[in-house]
Amino acid sequence: MIRIVMAEDQKMLSGAMASLLKLEDDIEVVAExxxxxxxxxxxxxxxPDVCLLDIEMPYVTGLxxxxxxxxxxxSCKIIIVTTFTRPGYLQKAMNLKVEGYLLKxxxxxxxxxxxxxxxxxxxxISTDLAAALFLxxxxxxxxxEQEVLRLTKSGMTTGQIAKTLxxxxxxVRNYLSSAIQKLETESRQQAVRIAEEKGWI
Incomplete structure (x- = not known):
């Protein structure tokens, strides 16, 4: 019997997936x-033998x-499920040697x-995600710069980031300015958004 822990913050999707998995004779969902x-x-x-993890969840992400x-x-096998084809996420998952990386x-x-x-x-790996890895x-x-943007994303001010690091x-302002220039944006908020979309922070 393959024992599975499922972590998914969309309850409807989680319930549907768990119901279908429970129909399999060799699979047991031990926690949702x-x-x-x-x-x-x-x-x-x-x-469990396998944990099925949504990539973006409250408190702690799947990655x-x-x-x-x-x-x-x-020894738990890790399958990440996501709606995102962000190369940065996929690269991190590959670096962590997760066993599965699937689109929802x-x-x-x-x-x-x-x-x-x-x-x-x-x-x-889902075919579409494998293509994203090559690109x-x-x-x-x-x-x-990534660290400073991550702290900016968490809501910290320049002064708070300076104390933390x-x-x-x-x-800190120099790092932010450099990141803004590299990402060709006009503000730190835009830089955070671009870096997040790319999976770099």
């Missing part, structure tokens, strides 16, 4: 959760969960087949 914190707790409590599981050396509009039969394949040691656009931002206000 709606956010990243619950997902981590369920994975720890249930020790952050994948990262934690890899750091812990968990794939047929349920494809998902079921993927679950069985990853349990048997295979990796599966992967490298981030022009430095690690520090032990930098001067002027240095």
């Amino acid at each position: 959760v709606a956010d990243g914190k619950q997902a981590l707790a369920a994975i720890e409590a249930k020790q 952050e969960i994948a990262e934690r599981l890899r750091e812990q050396g968990s 509009d794939e047929p349920i039969d494809f998902l079921i087949a993927t679950i069985r394949k990853v349990v048997n040691g295979e990796r599966v 992967n656009e490298a981030s022009p931002l430095t690690d520090r 032990f930098l001067t206000n002027g240095t």
